[in-house]
Amino acid sequence: MSTAEWTGPTVLDVSRLRTVYPASGEPLHAVRDVSLQIRAGEIVGLVGESGSGKSTVLKSVLGLIRPPGRVSAERLALDGRELAEMSAAELRRIRGGQISMIFQDPINSFNPAWSIGDQFKRVLRLHRPDLSPRQHEDEILRLLRAVGIDGRGKLSAYPFQFSQGQLQRIMIAVACASRDLKVLLADEPTTSLDVTIEAQVLELLRELRRQRGLALVLVTHDLSVVAELCDRVMVMYAGQIVEEASVDGLFATPQHPYTQQLLRSIPAFPHDGKRLYTMRGGVPKLTGEPVGCPFAPRCDSHLGRVCDDSPPRLLPVADGGRQVACHRHPAQSTEEAISR
Numbered sequence: 001m002s003t004a005e006w007t008g009p010t011v012l013d014v015s016r017l018r019t020v021y022p023a024s025g026e027p028l029h030a031v032r033d034v035s036l037q038i039r040a041g042e043i044v045g046l047v048g049e050s051g052s053g054k055s056t057v058l059k060s061v062l063g064l065i066r067p068p069g070r071v072s073a074e075r076l077a078l079d080g081r082e083l084a085e086m087s088a089a090e091l092r093r094i095r096g097g098q099i100s101m102i103f104q105d106p107i108n109s110f111n112p113a114w115s116i117g118d119q120f121k122r123v124l125r126l127h128r129p130d131l132s133p134r135q136h137e138d139e140i141l142r143l144l145r146a147v148g149i150d151g152r153g154k155l156s157a158y159p160f161q162f163s164q165g166q167l168q169r170i171m172i173a174v175a176c177a178s179r180d181l182k183v184l185l186a187d188e189p190t191t192s193l194d195v196t197i198e199a200q201v202l203e204l205l206r207e208l209r210r211q212r213g214l215a216l217v218l219v220t221h222d223l224s225v226v227a228e229l230c231d232r233v234m235v236m237y238a239g240q241i242v243e244e245a246s247v248d249g250l251f252a253t254p255q256h257p258y259t260q261q262l263l264r265s266i267p268a269f270p271h272d273g274k275r276l277y278t279m280r281g282g283v284p285k286l287t288g289e290p291v292g293c294p295f296a297p298r299c300d301s302h303l304g305r306v307c308d309d310s311p312p313r314l315l316p317v318a319d320g321g322r323q324v325a326c327h328r329h330p331a332q333s334t335e336e337a338i339s340r
């Protein structure tokens with residue numbers, strides 16, 4: 001079935017999201033003007049090196065950045081409703097109700113002193129007011145069955161009594177406990193799992209989209225997970241989106257030099273005998289305003305002064321929602337000519 005058959009109206013609409021953390025000297029701009037529109041039933045990957053701001057985007061959307069960190073956005077709307085206009089009580093219902101997040105390390109997402117059953121019941125009390133406490137156990141068993149776990153006789157067990165893979169699936173079941181869930185934010189959900197369990201969790205996420213029409217934003221540094229699961233990809237570098245494309249488009253014809261170099265860094269399997277490409281340098285400092293393209297010092301396609309002196313904008317380069325922030329692309333020079 002094609003992607004279009006899965007996708008519906010925009011459920012998450014984020015425009016010009018900025019997140020700043022205080023640093024000892026200057027403030028650190030972890031996320032700069034990131035915009036994302038995610039449709040119902042769509043799986044969007046957010047990729048980039050460690051420190052590029054991927055997790056901060058998810059936490060900012062869910063309201064998990066604590067002061068003195070600061071988040072601002074022109075628009076941050078769920079299912080057409082601006083989160084900034086909601087009361088604290090409404091936000092508590094929405095978070096975990098319509099939008100949930102799962103994390104890389106499941107053991108740290110559970111309270112070690114509470115049984116799994118008790119942690120589930122707390123979530124059901126908040127997000128399933130239609131159920132009486134007597135119905136909770138049946139519902140928990142049903143939710144666990146949906147993620148492939150037979151919970152009978154296990155609800156009084158504690159998190160440490162489950163394997164990593166089981167806990168990851170239980171965390172997904174908890175995140176999906178609300179019937180109103182529309183968006184699931186997943187931060188490296190398979191990074192701590194071995195390959196067979198990883199395949200099961202990816203299949204489970206695909207199934208959730210199919211059965212419930214969930215929109216999924218998947219943060220990962222693993223491009224094979226993106227190829228396996230996502231419809232669309234956003235590539236982040238130094239707090240900004242540098243390329244956005246369909247998965248097929250990104251892998252077939254990567255446009256941004258960072259994406260090209262990232263793809264060249266993936267080892268071939270079976271090994272082709274060639275030495276693996278390594279990208280030189282590291283993610284730049286995130287303090288201060290960028291003078292030129294943040295990727296310029298590491299770019300194999302560097303054009304000269306324009307790259308060092310002028311930050312490129314993320315601009316559409318083709319039909320189908322493809323966007324790139326690179327001076328090499330003709331759209332950029334047209335834009336510069338217009339703004340001159």
Ligand SMILES: Nc1ncnc2c1ncn2[C@@H]1O[C@H](COP(=O)(O)OP(=O)(O)OP(=O)(O)O)[C@@H](O)[C@H]1O
Pocket residue numbers: 021022028030048049050051052053054055056057069221286
């Ligand atoms: N609470 C915090 N206080 C200060 N700086 C932070 C905080 N959280 C993250 N940062 C910084 O913000 C930048 C982006 O971090 P973030 O964790 O969002 O990146 P990431 O792309 O998700 O990386 P990773 O893949 O390693 O998780 C980094 O420079 C990081 O050190």
